[in-house]
Amino acid sequence: MTVENLIFQGLIGLSLAMYLWLVSAGLTLAFGVLGVLNFAHGSLYMVGAYLAYTLYGRLGFDFGVSVVLAVLTVGVLGAVMERLLFRPMYRLDTAFQLILTFGLVLIFSDLAKLIWGGLFVIPPVPAVFQGTVPVLGRSFPVYNIFVIGAGILVAGVMGLVLERTWWGKTVRAAAADREMAAALGLNISRVFVLVFAAAAMLAGLGGAFSIPVRVVDPGTGTALIVQAFIITVIGGLGNLRGAFVGSLLVGVLSAYGTLLFPVFELFIIYLLMAVVLLVKPEGLFGR
Amino acid sequence: MAVKKPGFRNRLGLILGLGAALGVLLVPPLLGRYPTYLATTTLMLAVFSVGFNLLFGYTGLLSFGHAAFYALGAYVCAKVLLAYPSLILGLLAGVGAAGVGALVIGFLSVRQTRIYFSMLTLAFGMMVHSIVWKWREVTGGDDGLVGIVRPNLDLGFVEINLNRPENFYYFTAVILLASIFLMHRVVNSPFGLVLQAIRDSETRAAFCGIPVRRYRLAAFVISGLYAGLAGSFVAPLERAVTPVYAHWTFSAEPVLATLLGGINSFLGPVVGAVLFRLLKEVVVRYTEYWQLALGIVVVVLVLGFRGGVVSVVGGWVGPWLGRGEPRFVQKVAPEPPGQGAAR
Amino acid sequence: MKRFRPEAEFVAEAWAPFLTTDFSSHIAAVMAANPDVIVATPWAGEAVTLLRQAVQLGVFDRIQAWWQAMGGSVDVLEGIKGEVQANAFKGKLWATARYIHNYPDTPENRAFVEKFQKRWARFPNYSAETTYSAVYAIKAAVEKARSIETSKVIPALEGLTLKTPAGERYIRPEDHQAVYSVPAGRVVMDPKYPIPIIGADLVILKPEDYYRKPPFEPVRF
DSSP states (O other), X not given: OOHHXXXXXXXXXXXXXXXXXXXXXXXXXXXXXXXXXXXXXXXXXXXXXXXXXXXXXXXXXXXXXXXHHHHHHHHHHHHHXXXXXXXXXXXXXXXXXXXXXXXXXXXXXXXXXXXXXXXXXXXXXXXXXXXXXXXXXXXXXXXXXXXHXXXXXXXXXXXXHHHHSHHHHHHHXXXXXXXXXXXXXXXXXXXXXXXXXXXXXXXXHHHHHHTTTSOBOTTHHHHHHHHHHHHHHHHOTTOXXXXXHHHHHHHHHHHHHHHHOTTTHHHHHHHHHXXXXXXXXXXXXXX | OOOOOXXXXXXXXXXXXXXXXXXXXXXXXXXXXXXXXXXXXXXXXXXXXXXXXXXXXXXXXXXXXXXXXXXXXXXXXXXXXXXXXXXXXXXXXXXXXHHHHHHHHHHHHTTSOHHXXXXXXXXXXXXXXXXXXXXXXXXXXXXXXXXXXXXXXXXXXXXXXXXSHHHHHHHHHHHHHHHHHHHHHHHTSHHHHHHHHHHHOHHHHHHTTOOHHHXXXXXXXXXXXXXXXXXXXXXXXXXXXXXGGGSHHHHHHHHHHHHHHXXXXXXXXXXXXXXXXXXXXHHHHHOSOHXXXXXXXXXXXXXXXXXXXXXXXXXXXXXXXXXXXXXXXXXXXXXXXXXXXXX | OTTTOTTOOXXXXXXXOTTXXXXXXXXXXXXTTOOSEEEEOOOHHHHHHHHHHHHXXXXXXXXXXXXXXXXXXXXXXXXXXXXXXXXXXXXXXXEEOSOOTTSSOOHHXXXXXXXXXXXXXXXXXXHHHHHHHHHHHHHHHHHHHTSOOHHHHXXXXXXXXXXXXXXXXXXXXXXXXXXXXXXXXXXXXXXXXXXXXXXXXXXXXXXXXXXXXXXXOOOOO
16 A cells, blocks of 8 residues: 555545535535425435536536536526425424435435436547546546536635625625525515525536536435435535535545455445434534 | 323224235235235335434434434344345344444434534444445445345244245334334333433423433434344345445435325324335336435425324314314424634 | 356456446446456446546557446447447447347247337347247247146246247256357447347357256355
8 A cells, every 4th residue: 555545545535525525515505495304405416417418418518507507507406496395494493304305305306217228328428527637646536626627716716706705795694594694674585595505506516516427317316315415414414614624525535445355345334324313413624 | 192082083993904904915815926025015114214213303413324224134134134034034133233232322412413423424324324334244245245035934833834925024014013112102201201301492492401411312313223123024025135334325215205104193203214215116107217216205295294193184183073173293303593604 | 257267267257236327437437457358247228338438538449348237238339339439449349148139040030120120120139039938938848738828838938949030949957947048249340230249259169168056056145
């Protein structure tokens, strides 16, 4: 086990982490502001992937255009979901919210099967992203570098928006104390719709980015959501910084797990989540 | 309400009960082999759900990891049957193993509530799943354990051949009946009332001097025992056990069945198990998109009919019986306001 | 493998459960050991993802051969078409499948493929062929036993030989396995077909070479 191999595996873990970050960011944002733990967030990733596939792989749009259009569409879908399905749920116990969003997972999965068929789909890799760069004597895919860069960019932009802009302050206020913010004159319903649309777009972005390198099929959302749950819990529900660190942790740990502890890599992640929940349930960055 | 009102209501209940019993009895001769098999699995789901609802409906805790105990029951019973063909021993071992598992996991999980509890049980459930999946030497890994025998039921004075599907079915029905009876005693005892008090207001219960965590743990273990009992039946029924029984998507089955039937009613889980199975089987005859149908049903139920089918039907039948509108009390208490800040 | 190449050494192993969407860490872990040959068992969508990500990671520049079990399945071949056309596998991808539509070149197979294509506009996958042959196997057994009772059909199936699209199948009486020869070879583009096929360096694996024979040790854990 050479140092180069260890660093290389870490870089692989970093690229894995970015997809997880995009889904977890949306999930934790939705929980922090709306108070809803959305089981169906992995399904939004799946919808983003399917839409990008259709636009780029079937209709021949440019890859960048396909990603943008797919993300915007998922945003609209998110807004509709919030309006129609989440609004009646806010006064209910979280148990019912979990059950309802689980029902949505089933619906999305079968709708995907209905529209795109039960078989997996994958488009060709865009020419600009083919190829590798030599890193530490091994070949690292160009596309992974792009994804890592995009993920960090998203994290940076979100951090800036939330900390420095008026809009960010509004969102943080609504998250901290909904009633007080409403009493101060904020239009809470508008904030909720827009925040959830943004959360959905993040997941959709992750999905759209994934299509050149991963197949999509109706089961894609289900596998991802458990990992996203783990990350948001580890980082602290509602905490974006926590979700970013959590994604890095889970992504890199599972990469190292595969290299160094091949039998246990699944178990390690669940154990980590259980330990955090038992010792510091608010999460590593929670208040 | 624990008070029994005499008269017409009880008589109607008796008639419904006899009707249901007759329906259960007539499945094998009237419907044949495959429906008998389906009905057997439905009875197992009913046992699972009845136990599950003690934790969910009566104590207010939603666990997404109960499949772990179901799987523990299935695998331990399987190992026993592979070594020594005694059904009673296998069932007892399965239930026992599930109970021990529930004690350990429950002890760690009931320290948290609400969402954190659900997430913890999900994590533990999936840990059990990954152990079952990876530990090939003991559990057979993703191949599972196969070649399990279905021994005759040796009661001492009589030996029943369970290889005949109808015999196995009736045996399962008897076990379900016993489980329901037992749960009825539990729920209508002071213990059951304390659980509901904890569900409705944890702080108030604590101030009354109730050791909340201990009661929650007890409820958790009992529901785990029921899950283990249901799971133990898988080994002789299917003659094979696989890791799917430990996956969180399988944990969702009693959740959905209970929701469908009604979390507020005692027999809701049983009704729900039957409806859930019927829904799946009937829908599948017309379209392959049964998940879509189930998902829509779930959404509609949560938004409109949280009391499940039992409360809906009760709402229709109640006035006809002259009892007025049944009060639907939302038995799972609302979340206190104010959540984490997005940072 | 030890039987044919005793000097072969297993240097690394990676295991991914079902529903894995990203194999890069597994591929990277295996490549850290500098293997010459990789044997992979994921199938369907996971095979396509695995192969695509392996190409991305430059695996096919370093290894000598990649053996993909069930790589000859039609859905996998369709999924990797782009890569095969671009020669991304550099001729190093070998695969097998329970049935491939271009072998054997018998009248039964040709007829089956033609009818299937007319009906579904796709090439038949091994699951289609196996199901098709299974139905005909039952038909043959029922005709031989002159009865549809299970207890009479079972002995009729034992020892049955069938000419199926996949070749001749023989149902062994000792364990009821239907044995037949399985093709394997390099994955290439052939001008006759729109999708890649297992078409070059075809090797036919006879059942004697790969099927276990009874008496079997019962599986005990």
